[in-house]
Amino acid sequence: MSHLLARFDVRFPAFHLDVDVDVPMSGITAIFGPSGSGKTTLLRCLAGLERVPNGFMQFGTDVWQDEKIGLCLPLYKRPIGYVFQEPRLFPHYNVRANLLYGYNRVPSEARRIDIEQVVDILGIDHLLERRIQKLSGGEQQRVAIGRALLTSPKLLLLDEPLASLDIQRKQELLPFIRRLHEELRIPVMYVSHAIAEILQLADRVVLLKEGKIAAAGALNEMFTSLQFRGHFGAHRIGAILDARVAAHETQYGLTQLEFNGQSLFVPLQSVSVGQVMRVHILSSDVSVVIGRTDCPTSVLNILEATIVEIQAIDQSSVDVLLDIGAPLVASITRKSLVILGLKPGQRVLAHIKAIALNEELMA
Numbered sequence: 001m002s003h004l005l006a007r008f009d010v011r012f013p014a015f016h017l018d019v020d021v022d023v024p025m026s027g028i029t030a031i032f033g034p035s036g037s038g039k040t041t042l043l044r045c046l047a048g049l050e051r052v053p054n055g056f057m058q059f060g061t062d063v064w065q066d067e068k069i070g071l072c073l074p075l076y077k078r079p080i081g082y083v084f085q086e087p088r089l090f091p092h093y094n095v096r097a098n099l100l101y102g103y104n105r106v107p108s109e110a111r112r113i114d115i116e117q118v119v120d121i122l123g124i125d126h127l128l129e130r131r132i133q134k135l136s137g138g139e140q141q142r143v144a145i146g147r148a149l150l151t152s153p154k155l156l157l158l159d160e161p162l163a164s165l166d167i168q169r170k171q172e173l174l175p176f177i178r179r180l181h182e183e184l185r186i187p188v189m190y191v192s193h194a195i196a197e198i199l200q201l202a203d204r205v206v207l208l209k210e211g212k213i214a215a216a217g218a219l220n221e222m223f224t225s226l227q228f229r230g231h232f233g234a235h236r237i238g239a240i241l242d243a244r245v246a247a248h249e250t251q252y253g254l255t256q257l258e259f260n261g262q263s264l265f266v267p268l269q270s271v272s273v274g275q276v277m278r279v280h281i282l283s284s285d286v287s288v289v290i291g292r293t294d295c296p297t298s299v300l301n302i303l304e305a306t307i308v309e310i311q312a313i314d315q316s317s318v319d320v321l322l323d324i325g326a327p328l329v330a331s332i333t334r335k336s337l338v339i340l341g342l343k344p345g346q347r348v349l350a351h352i353k354a355i356a357l358n359e360e361l362m363a
Contacts, residue, residue: 001026002060004155004187008045008052017041017211025060025155027203028181028188030219037208039191043157046189047082048075059155081148081156081186085163087140089132095143096128102150112152113184121180122146138169142176149180156188162197174200199223199240199280207231224327226311226319238283239328245275254300254354260325265300265354286330287351288320290340301352303328307344310337322350 006021017038023029031039044050046057048065051072057065064073075082081102089098103115119125122142132140141161148156158177162170178201181188192198198205198219205222207215215228222228223237243257243264255269257277264279271277287299288307305322312318318337322328328350342348 004057004059006046006055006057008042008050008055010041010045010050010052015041015211017045019208019211019213021206021213023204023206023216025187026185028190028201030198030202030205031189031191031208032193032198032202032205033208033214034193038211039193039208040159042208043082043159043189043191046155047080047157048073048078079152079154081151081153083141083144083148083156083158083161085160087132087137087144089140089143089147091132094129094131095124095135098132098143099128099146099150102147106150106152110152113149115150117184118146118149118180121183122176136169137165138173141165141173145177145180149184149186153186156186158188158190160191160193162192162194170197177201199237200278220327224321224329226309226321226329229319229329237280238286238330239279239281239324239326241279241281241326242276243279245269245271245273245277247273262303262325263301264303264352267354281328281352283319283329283331285352286322286328288322288330288332288336288340288342289349289351290342290346297351298353299351300354301350303350303352305348305350307342307346307348309344310342322348324350 002025004021004023004025008017008019010017015038019042031042033039041050045052045055053067055065055067063071064078065071090101099115099118122145124142124146127135127139135143145161162173165173190201202219204218205216206213207222209231214231215222220240223240241259243259245255246258246263247256248268249256250268253268254265257264257266257279266279269277303324305324305328307320308323309321310318313331316333317331318334320330320332320342322330330350
């Protein structure tokens with residue numbers, strides 16, 4: 001698989017960004033971290049908006065910047081679509097004219113994305129003749145994304161595109177961002193400091209802290225790694241699973257999901273059988289059980305697991321990293337750890353109540 005490689009060392013009077021990036025050219029890579037950690041500066045460097053004296057950037061086989069030989073392509077020469085926190089649309093144009101502005105910048109022989117495709121994916125057909133002032137914040141961001149896509153980019157940079165929107169508008173826009181990625185297959189670098197957005201969208205995470213990369217890796221591995229869990233604050237995610245809808249049990253109000261040959265029951269979802277859903281499981285909702293598997297229990301989700309690692313959280317609690325075919329974390333008390341005699345390598349059962357998954361699902 002081809003990779004995006006970049007090295008930037010940017011010094012400001014009160015801030016220093018020093019990063020070495022190596023991510024696959026596929027999926028959505030979240031650049032995550034607290035305010036002031038360097039997320040937007042990194043994105044500006046990738047776009048060529050921030051000139052770095054010793055910078056380097058290579059996208060697959062194409063080198064866009066190598067300051068050692070005096071090469072630095074400006075943004076307009078890089079096949080990049082850039083969407084800022086504010087839509088930055090032309091207020092004197094309607095939606096169609098704003099979209100055509102991006103489309104007409106690309107020579108006809110280089111166009112890989114057409115207007116009808118973008119309009120369909122973003123659901124903006126009914127907005128084409130509207131003036132920008134007549135659009136909601138979420139609608140404006142959809143148009144901004146559409147204009148960026150119509151430059152036929154090889155890489156899409158999104159700089160906190162939902163930051164100025166309320167929760168309802170964010171929920172409206174997230175499905176469009178997922179759909180454009182799934183259908184157009186353009187790699188996305190997505191800047192955010194909002195955990196909920198990262199959990200719903202990202203395939204992998206680059207974690208920035210004080211201008212340096214503190215960690216990087218696949219989404220589930222990052223949030224379940226006992227080494228890095230402290231970087232995500234109070235967000236105790238126990239697992240992030242992409243599972244396929246296997247069946248609906250409407251008489252019980254349940255949906256059955258499958259992943260890696262195991263099943264999960266969740267509250268009934270209004271999605272089709274065969275669709276992939278992302279499930280967020282909190283570590284506090286996972287119990288560790290040893291012994292027989294045939295004892296009656298009200299818990300529907302019983303997964304076979306192997307203990308990989310155990311790490312203290314505080315004086316009373318520990319995190320237990322489990323392997324269920326994917327990483328899963330259970331947060332339990334130290335007393336439970338001692339009573340059960342848990343240790344790495346031990347085969348156990350992970351119990352997860354179906355109701356615990358209710359607010360953690362994303363269609």
